[in-house]
Amino acid sequence: ATSSDDLVGFGQRHVTAGIGRLTEAVMSKGEGSYLSFEDGRRMLDFSCGIGVTNLGHCHPKVSKAAAEQCTSLVHGQCSIAFNLPYLRLIEKLLPIMPDRSLDSFYFWNSGSEAVEASLKMARSITGRQNIICMQGGYHGRTYGAMAVTKSKTVYSEGFFPLMPGVFSSPFPFWHQSGLPPNTSEEELVRLSLYQLELVLKQQSAPKDTAAILIEPVLGEGGYVPAPPTFLQGIRKICDEHGILLIIDEVQSGFGRTGKLFNVEYSGVRPDIMTMAKGLANGFPLSAVVSRKDLTDRLKPGSMGGTYAGNPVSCAAAVAVAEAFEEEKVLDNVSARSHELLTSLHSLRNDPVVGPSIVDVRGTGLMVAVEFASPSYPLGDPALNPSVPKGIAARVARRCMDKGLLILTTSIYEVIRFIPPLNITQPDLEKGCDIFAAAVKDVIR
Numbered sequence: 321a322t323s324s325d326d327l328v329g330f331g332q333r334h335v336t337a338g339i340g341r342l343t344e345a346v347m348s349k350g351e352g353s354y355l356s357f358e359d360g361r362r363m364l365d366f367s368c369g370i371g372v373t374n375l376g377h378c379h380p381k382v383s384k385a386a387a388e389q390c391t392s393l394v395h396g397q398c399s400i401a402f403n404l405p406y407l408r409l410i411e412k413l414l415p416i417m418p419d420r421s422l423d424s425f426y427f428w429n430s431g432s433e434a435v436e437a438s439l440k441m442a443r444s445i446t447g448r449q450n451i452i453c454m455q456g457g458y459h460g461r462t463y464g465a466m467a468v469t470k471s472k473t474v475y476s477e478g479f480f481p482l483m484p485g486v487f488s489s490p491f492p493f494w495h496q497s498g499l500p501p502n503t504s505e506e507e508l509v510r511l512s513l514y515q516l517e518l519v520l521k522q523q524s525a526p527k528d529t530a531a532i533l534i535e536p537v538l539g540e541g542g543y544v545p546a547p548p549t550f551l552q553g554i555r556k557i558c559d560e561h562g563i564l565l566i567i568d569e570v571q572s573g574f575g576r577t578g579k580l581f582n583v584e585y586s587g588v589r590p591d592i593m594t595m596a597k598g599l600a601n602g603f604p605l606s607a608v609v610s611r612k613d614l615t616d617r618l619k620p621g622s623m624g625g626t627y628a629g630n631p632v633s634c635a636a637a638v639a640v641a642e643a644f645e646e647e648k649v650l651d652n653v654s655a656r657s658h659e660l661l662t663s664l665h666s667l668r669n670d671p672v673v674g675p676s677i678v679d680v681r682g683t684g685l686m687v688a689v690e691f692a693s694p695s696y697p698l699g700d701p702a703l704n705p706s707v708p709k710g711i712a713a714r715v716a717r718r719c720m721d722k723g724l725l726i727l728t729t730s731i732y733e734v735i736r737f738i739p740p741l742n743i744t745q746p747d748l749e750k751g752c753d754i755f756a757a758a759v760k761d762v763i764r
């Protein structure tokens with residue numbers, strides 16, 4: 321197969337149908353904020369491979385560190401010995417953890433594996449079985465991670481029975497509360513914490529509950545930041561009952577929301593925190609951090625994996641951490657976030673398309689626009705003006721036609737903005753202009 325069409329056809333015949341694809345194309349090259357395809361298209365990438373290439377594709381410092389590591393040690397099996405980049409990475413991560421107590425690391429390859437590990441750790445450390453997760457949460461596709469994923473049925477459909485001992489409680493999101501979109505944050509938090517207390521009284525007693533697991537920003541569930549008071553309320557409940565708090569920062573971590581970790585906004589201390597995606601800017605690497613006093617209760621040999629903590633990925637992650645500092649990435653996030661939100665709010669105020677936009681939300685460069693939909697529940701006319709069905713996917717497709725790669729998320733009509741954290745001002749503006757034009761094309 322040589323032509324782009326031939327390659328796509330080959331892929332369609334030989335790649336499992338279980339993988340859904342946004343576009344039938346073949347990626348050929350990634351350079352900074354741009355991604356090129358075999359069919360000749362070049363797109364501004366506001367997807368970052370689902371929030372991974374935070375420093376852009378093939379960041380020179382990261383690629384160089386990985387290439388150099390390839391000449392000294394490629395495989396450094398963690399159950400045989402430590403490896404150097406692995407230890408250097410811990411040295412880099414220790415001072416930037418959202419709480420000083422987080423001093424014990426465990427590396428894996430993917431976010432799902434990190435979540436799996438966190439569930440095993442919570443059960444083993446507490447001697448309790450049950451996990452409470454959040455409605456709308458996403459944690460991965462392996463069996464344990466799938467059991468705590470509650471964002472879309474497609475992730476579990478046909479795969480039952482799931483891991484037992486999992487209960488879910490509402491995340492403060494108006495869609496899931498049955499309340500109108502203008503319901504106050506305070507009210508949503510109060511109701512969600514009340515429901516969590518009910519779960520602990522009616523379904524999973526505290527003495528059976530090992531952990532409460534939450535994404536500080538619902539990712540695949542709709543890009544909904546948890547109000548700090550909600551996370552603080554959960555922390556209080558965990559403290560009262562000796563339940564561990566697992567914070568999943570796989571998508572929200574490493575500067576994505578404007579702080580290195582989203583929990584910094586609430587000051588909440590995780591007992592266990594999972595990380596991946598931006599950690600190594602595209603090299604497969606995830607991490608679970610906890611406290612030594614907790615992880616010392618794990619039996620040697622109970623954790624680990626052949627590729628866990630690969631030296632090439634760890635060397636890349638060290639370079640990521642250094643580039644973050646050197647390039648003042650968080651300052652760029654703050655400036656670009658302001659521009660992005662200003663642009664989206666001005667679209668919301670547009671007399672023609674504005675009424676079809678129900679919400680603009682998020683912080684840093686983890687931002688969402690939600691459209692109205694004729695299929696939304698509640699029959700609230702403000703939510704259902706005469707907009708086309710499936711509007712978010714249509715806007716995303718229109719953006720791609722115009723050279724902007726952008727993703728939808730959740731069962732609602734949501735477009736997510738996750739551009740590279742080091743994106744330039746002109747590129748951000750270009751993306752915003754394409755998006756506005758696409759919205760106008762679809763709604764008009």
Ligand code: PMP
Pocket residue numbers: 370430431432433435458459460461535539540568569570571572596597
């Ligand atoms: N947790 C969160 C919050 C995620 O967003 C994801 C991936 N979208 C995962 C876990 C799973 O990570 P992976 O796809 O690397 O297994």
